[in-house]
Amino acid sequence: MKYTELSKTTVHTKTTSELKSITRTRRVVDSMLWLIAAGAILFSLMTGAPFVSEHSQWKWTGWLLPVLVDAALVLSLSADSILSRHGMESGKWATAFRYITGLASLFLNTWSSIAHRDWVGIAVHSIAPVILICASEVAPIYRRKFKEVELSLTDQVQEFTVTKAVSKKKTVVKDSTTAPLTKNQQAIKDGFLAGKKAGEVAEELGVSLSYVYTQYKKMKAELEMAA
Secondary structure (H helix, E strand, O other): OOHHHHHHHHHHHHHHHHHHHHHHHHHHHHHHHHHHHHHHHHHHHHHHHHHHHHOOOOHHHOOHHHHHHHHHHHHHHHHHHHHHHOOOOOOHHHHHHHHHHHHHHHHHHHHHHHHOOOHHHHHHHHHHHHHHHHHHHHHHHHHHHHHHHHHHHHHHHHHHHHHHHHHHHHHHHHHHHHOOOOHHHHHHHHHHHHOOOHHHHHHHHOOOHHHHHHHHHHHHHHHHHHO
């Protein structure tokens, strides 16, 4: 193998390895986002449900509003994950929707502490909603960037594969056309160029007629390709 070919193969191996690494990292980011979402939703239910129950005529409905808010946030995250995976932005309305649901979750988690001027409680109960809001904004950016890198590396890998396949095909064709002729093949070629019939050449060389026909057919095909 030539030095340039070895170098290209090394680069291809590194590119493939990097592509796999990027894909793994993107999946980790997706998994961590949903882990954050699950934790924030669970925390919001535990904190928001009692607060809503205190201000509702039906105490048992306290869990409905936090679930509604969290479901809206999950809807937004799911839609963004698909759009950003294809390099698309969700738009201003989608961003506004995320902020409204995020702020609603923040309100449900912190208002009890605000009403009692419990600053430590405000800080503690703000952590999960704020992290979720930030994660919902950052995740689409990460996904789009990862997708751009994945597409770039995939193109490089495919280009190398196609180039290698075409190069191999050219080598095979070159080898088949430049291979040295045997004594009989050369005699058949001379007979063909001299305009002799295949039967005459076969009789002179003492070979089968089908063999001569095959060689004649190959030479005719080569002449047609060269024409």
